[in-house]
Amino acid sequence: MVSALPDVWIAAILTIIATSYVFKDNPAFKFAEHTFIGASAGYGIAYSLDRLRTYALEPMSGGKHPEYVIPIILGLLVYFRYSRRYYWIARYGIAFMTGQGIGIAMRARIRTDFIKQLQATTAGLTTVDGVIIFILVVTGLLHFVFTVKSLEKKPFPYLVKIGRYGILMALGAAFGNTVMTRLGQYQGRMLFLLKDWLGIA
Amino acid sequence: MTVKEERETIWDKMENVPRWVLLTLVVISMAIPILHPIGLPILVGQPARDAYNAVEETPDGSYVVFHINYGAGGKPTLQPAAVAISHHLFRKNVKIIYFCGGVVDLANIKEIFEECKPEERYGKEYGKDYVVLLLTGDFNTQASIVLSHLLATVPKDAFENKLVDLPMFQGYKETESIGLVVQLTTSGDVSEGWVAMAYSMYNRRLVGGWLSMMTSSMIPYYQARQMLGYIDGSKGAADYELLVGEPGDAVAITDILSLSQLVYLAFIVIGNIALIGKKYYGGGK
Numbered sequence A: 001m002v003s004a005l006p007d008v009w010i011a012a013i014l015t016i017i018a019t020s021y022v023f024k025d026n027p028a029f030k031f032a033e034h035t036f037i038g039a040s041a042g043y044g045i046a047y048s049l050d051r052l053r054t055y056a057l058e059p060m061s062g063g064k065h066p067e068y069v070i071p072i073i074l075g076l077l078v079y080f081r082y083s084r085r086y087y088w089i090a091r092y093g094i095a096f097m098t099g100q101g102i103g104i105a106m107r108a109r110i111r112t113d114f115i116k117q118l119q120a121t122t123a124g125l126t127t128v129d130g131v132i133i134f135i136l137v138v139t140g141l142l143h144f145v146f147t148v149k150s151l152e153k154k155p156f157p158y159l160v161k162i163g164r165y166g167i168l169m170a171l172g173a174a175f176g177n178t179v180m181t182r183l184g185q186y187q188g189r190m191l192f193l194l195k196d197w198l199g200i201a
Numbered sequence B: 001m002t003v004k005e006e007r008e009t010i011w012d013k014m015e016n017v018p019r020w021v022l023l024t025l026v027v028i029s030m031a032i033p034i035l036h037p038i039g040l041p042i043l044v045g046q047p048a049r050d051a052y053n054a055v056e057e058t059p060d061g062s063y064v065v066f067h068i069n070y071g072a073g074g075k076p077t078l079q080p081a082a083v084a085i086s087h088h089l090f091r092k093n094v095k096i097i098y099f100c101g102g103v104v105d106l107a108n109i110k111e112i113f114e115e116c117k118p119e120e121r122y123g124k125e126y127g128k129d130y131v132v133l134l135l136t137g138d139f140n141t142q143a144s145i146v147l148s149h150l151l152a153t154v155p156k157d158a159f160e161n162k163l164v165d166l167p168m169f170q171g172y173k174e175t176e177s178i179g180l181v182v183q184l185t186t187s188g189d190v191s192e193g194w195v196a197m198a199y200s201m202y203n204r205r206l207v208g209g210w211l212s213m214m215t216s217s218m219i220p221y222y223q224a225r226q227m228l229g230y231i232d233g234s235k236g237a238a239d240y241e242l243l244v245g246e247p248g249d250a251v252a253i254t255d256i257l258s259l260s261q262l263v264y265l266a267f268i269v270i271g272n273i274a275l276i277g278k279k280y281y282g283g284g285k
Helices: A006-022 A027-063 A066-082 A087-123 A128-142 A156-197 B010-015 B019-035 B046-056 B075-091 B103-116 B118-122 B139-148 B188-201 B212-223 B233-244 B249-280
Strands: B063-069 B095-100 B130-134 B178-185 B206-210 B229-232
Touching: A006 A027, A006 A156, A006 B019, A027 A066, A066 A087, A087 A128, A087 B139, A087 B188, A087 B212, A128 A156, A156 B019, A156 B075, A156 B212, A156 B233, A156 B249, B010 B249, B019 B249, B046 B075, B046 B178, B046 B206, B046 B229, B046 B233, B063 B075, B063 B103, B063 B139, B063 B188, B075 B095, B075 B103, B075 B118, B075 B178, B075 B206, B075 B229, B075 B233, B075 B249, B095 B103, B095 B139, B103 B118, B103 B130, B139 B188, B178 B188, B188 B206, B188 B212, B206 B212, B206 B233, B212 B229, B212 B233, B229 B233, B233 B249
Parallel strands: B063 B095, B063 B178, B095 B130, B178 B206, B206 B229
Antiparallel strands: none
């Protein structure tokens, strides 16, 4: 049975309008696109104000946690980027945010992406899979070495070629997975149209 | 002066199939299994099995941090996984800290509860057995807060209840209490970030789930045992649904994916035949 809910109808019509881009760009698609952007921006502002209330203003009320005024000031400094004269002040806020993010992440990243990955690459040499991975990692890295002259002599060009094929295989797998993901994303809309809107599935 | 137009060969036509033809066929191939389910067999993969075992082995009484981080685009793929994992967690004697960074994610979490019915089916109680947090800030900050400074930093849950007043946080010991971290995300930064934060920084057990297109960049973490198991898009979600005995949307979606990918495969073959044909018969380079 076809849904009687107005929100389902609005969502269904916007889904069909968005899909119309497949055939040609058109004013209806532009309308749907702008509606989405406008709704996202409106939501973003309302959400940010709500978070400001929950995390800063309410804890500060009644004289508690006066130190919370510091992040509020740092956040407000970012708006100086709209001033031609004082835009440099915004850098203090951005520098603090960037520094804090890097500070939290950096220590863990070195262990995660370098030490553990290097250990895992060499630890698997007892299996066929492990040997293949090791060879492709080493030859794949060789592919990106452009500054050593002796790599132009045999047998290095063959090793570089093996590395190139390894990279191409990885890219092929990534492409296949990307197709599956995109189809997966659209199938949700198909299920919505046929099941929730038209009620025929 | 007139320019003589080059005649379009069959190879050119095969190479330049209009995109609306391709996508119309894809839409039809998606609609058929929705209207008439085929029921193709699903073989449960090892990564999903490992994820299941990781949840199963989570110690009784411990806390599970469950990060929901996907919008409308990722919902068809990841929501079924979230529902299946939630069923599994609600069956166990663990306390679940759902958390998200936006209202869309919060709506997804509410839908998980609507499907799982934790009160009716599992006798669980909000605030005593599970809680929902709506956090702000960048991912690293959010993860750091949830894993190590939750009660000191977050005053209220997503429904304006004070965290310190909720029964489930009596005796909560921050990092030490967390037995497992589960993340479902459409963001590469977040999925990789969780490995850095949960595994490397706080030494917590981790299970992940993401879009299939992210799998090739995340597999190295699984192979290095930095992550105990993972859900690979819709297929992984279908595997998990079967493992917990709650077949749902993901199992249905697998049929759709299989058939629509066959259409894509057919066009890849056509494109390659055109390329080879042009090279040998059509005068192409």
